[in-house]
Amino acid sequence: MTDLKKSWQEYIFKALKTAADRENVEAGIDSAENIIVSSPPKPEMGDFAFAMFPFAKALRTSPQNIAGMVVKELENMEDASAAGTFSTAGPYVNVKINIMDSAAGIISKVLNDKDDYGRGSSLKGRKIMLEFSCPNTNKPLHLGHLRNDSIGSAVARILKAAGAEVMKVNLINDRGIHICKSMLAYRKFGNGATPESTGMKSDHFVGKYYVKFDSWSKEDDGALAEAQKMLQDWESGDEEVTSLWKQMNKWTIDGIEETYKATGISFDKVYYESNTYSSGKQEVLNGLEKGVFYKEDDGSIWADLSEIKLDKKVLLRGDGTTLYMTQDLGTAIARQSDWPFDQLIYVVGSEQQYHFQVLFHILKKLGYIWAEDLKHLSYGMVNLPDGKMKSREGTVVDADDLVKQLGEMAKEEIIAKERGDDVGDIDGTAHSIALGALNYYLLQVSPSKDMIFNPAESLSFNGNTGPYLQYMGARISSMIRKFENQKEKFAGIEASSSVLTVEEEKELIKLLISYPEVVEQTANQYNPSALTAFLYELAKTYSRFYHDNPVLNNEDKVIAVSRMELSKAVLQVFRNGFELIGIPFLEKM
RNA sequence: GCGUCCGUAGCUCAGCUGGAUAGAGCGCCGGACUUCGAAUCCGUAGGUCGCAGGUUCGAAUCCUGCCGGACGUACCA
The missing domain is CATH 3.30.1360.70 (Arginyl tRNA synthetase N-terminal domain)
Known part of the structure; x- marks a missing residue:
């Protein structure tokens, strides 16, 4: 095109x-x-x-x-x-x-290139590190994380499709005051309970104590001070605190990994704050020596940001313990030396824009020229129809619950439509449909925008949804199966693009041609929603086409074969596009 | 206050490197299954693109101001 x-x-x-x-x-x-x-x-x-x-x-x-x-x-x-x-x-x-002049060419290109159709080279040679997810080890994943994971994985695959070498990294937030809060509550109220003894998923088990801390701290003014004391003990390597920390972290991480597995999220490398915070601290101290930072009377270390018209930022507490910013400095520096990237993209919520502005600026001040190559891919909040998600009011949508609920809905649908026998693996198919629904719902909105998550709507499988796309894929697959079963009927018949004369056929050809451009555009804009829109358009066009025009059942065998070829090409683009935005492809559903 | 982002149909969202009547889905109303799987398709109704200026032959799209909203401006992350 x-x-x-x-x-x-x-x-x-x-x-x-x-x-x-x-x-x-x-x-x-x-x-x-x-x-x-x-x-x-x-x-x-x-x-x-x-x-x-x-x-x-x-x-x-x-x-x-x-x-x-x-x-x-x-x-x-x-x-x-x-x-x-x-x-x-x-x-x-x-x-x-005369677009149909190129129809035969494009169809055979798609069918020959297969999974590679749409892959480009605009980012060839670029080494891009992409950070996303970044869970805290004090509670399970919620809907906000799902949006993050969805955007992060999709962008990673899209950049790769545009030719970049991509390294997906996670950063486990496994230290800090919030972690101490759940540890403290567990030590105080846990009575030695374990996920096994309570039968709870281990990350949910830990999350329970984080909530517990919140209610306890309301009754007891000393709670926070105790948590701060625990943080000091942890940073100084106190044995009892360390072993409790290890135990609880393991519980949370094990649980979160289960969720990753269920939602198809993976990483090439995982960083832990607990490994990088001390190098961050060292960087701050070095910066102080070089005169880049300054020290307050209470011993805390600060950066003056007036040159970028911001206030000042604390980098190290008076008691020597580190902060989020401290460790992020250490992490970034470690990453550049681990895998010298051309670009590092942080997929993090828009509420942290200030943080990244400061982080990037401080790295520049410390003399790291690659700080210019850092990017905050910021995305908006996920709200509910009646307002914000609030953990205290129990309105947080839990990731595991949501995926499970979507799966159950899909299963009911399969059974209601009497598709069970055809589908075979009902639970597996239902789960794939759930993921298709979820990822499509989360990715169709431009990242920069806040979005409203309507549970009822997300559970719908009609209209502009992931399952609609999956359905189109399954329908074409079904047709191809039938075609293969009666191959002898079409023996010796050659496809010819000259019989593709219907308006929709032309539209489909144009869409097939433009797919690689869409992938490139999506990569340039870091915006998977361009791709969801394209795939929906393709599905709608195909749907209209085959509804009105017999493909396999066409009395003209040349038309039948030619339309089959076109359908196979459309299917291939579905497969490739689905892959990029995390919609499982289904032969049957 | 300052900073960032957002404001398009009843609802959820596209469109925003400026171009011919602003598009989908849901919901509403009405049609289409003896025919490749109806998780489908077709049609009707529904919009001063927050408001006001400006740039331009031309603005939902670019600029400025205002109004409204979200987030941030923590020794939380």
Whole structure:
């Protein structure tokens, strides 16, 4: 599609030039690239549209006239005439390209390239590290983490598809005051209970004590001080605290890993704050020595940010214990030396924008030139229809519960539609549908926007949803199975794109052609929603197409075979696109 | 106060490198299963694109101001 566009820009450019020469005026444009290509409002009007308004001043005539002149010139150009037909529509020149000329080529390209169709090289050679998820070890994952994981994994796969070398990293938040809170509550109220003894999933078990701390601290003013004391003990390596910490962290991490497994999330490398905080502390101390930071009377160490019009930021507490910022400094530096990246992207909620602004700036001040290559991919909050999620009011949507609930809904649906026998593995299929629904729901919204998670809607499998896409994939798969079963019927029949004459077929071809561009655009914008929109469009177009036009059952065998080829190509693009946005592909559902 | 982001149909969202009547889904109403799986398809109704200026031949899209909302501005993460 890009090449076609380029050549048409050239044609229009040339036509304008000659028209201008004839009139003895300047064309008012100096390069073909600056000619804007758009699409006509309706597909039957053509494939590309060129507005003539911008040239009116230079050519000293109305855009309508210019459109007429351009069309006349185009008609005199052999290469242009061969490539398509053109017409004026008021001030526009509409071009209808002979797209079906390339239909056979694109179909066989898709079918030959298979999983590689859509892979590009725009980011070839780039080493990109992508951080996402970053759970705390004091509670299980919730809906907010699911959005993070969904965006992170999708962006990772998309960047890879654009040619980058991608390293997915996680950072386990396993130290800090919040961790001490749940440890403290457990030591105080746990009575030696364990996940095994209570039959709870281990991360939920730990989360219970984090909540417990909250209620306890309301009754007891000393609770917070005790937690702070525990943090000091932990940082100084107190044995009892350390062993409790190890135990509880293991519980949480084990539980979270189960959730990752269920939702298909994985990492190439996992960092732990507990391993990086001390190097961060060292960096701060070095910075102090170099005069980059300053010390307050109470011993705390600060960065002055007035040069970027911000206040000041504490980097190390007076008692010597570290903060989130301290460890993030250490982590970033460790990463650059572990795997020298060209870019490091942090997928973290928008509420931490200030944090990253400060972090990046401090790294620059410390003299790390690669700090320029850091990016905060910020995403909005997930709210509920009746407001914010609040842990205290118990309105937090738990990740495990949600996935389970979606799976149950899908299972009911399979049973209600009497698809069980066909599907075979009902639970597995239901789970795949649940993930398809979830990932699509979370990714169809641009990351920068806050979104409202409507449980009822997310559970719907109709309309603009993941399962709708999966359904289209399953339908085509089913058709292909039937086709393979009666292959002898079509023996010796060759597909021919010349019989693909229906409007939807042309639309499908155009979509197939544009898929690689969509992947590239999605990669450039770090925005998977462009891809969900594309796949939905493809599914809708195919759906309309096969509803009205017999494919396999066509009495004309050449048409049947040709449409099968087209369908296979569409299916391939579904598979490739689904993969990128985390929608499991299903042969049957 | 300052900073960042957001404001498009009843609801949830696309569109925002400026271009021809602003698009989907859900919901509403009405159609289509002897036909490749109806988790489908088709149609109707529904919008001063927060408001006001500006730039432009042309603005939902760019700029400015205002209004409304979210988040941040912690020795939390």
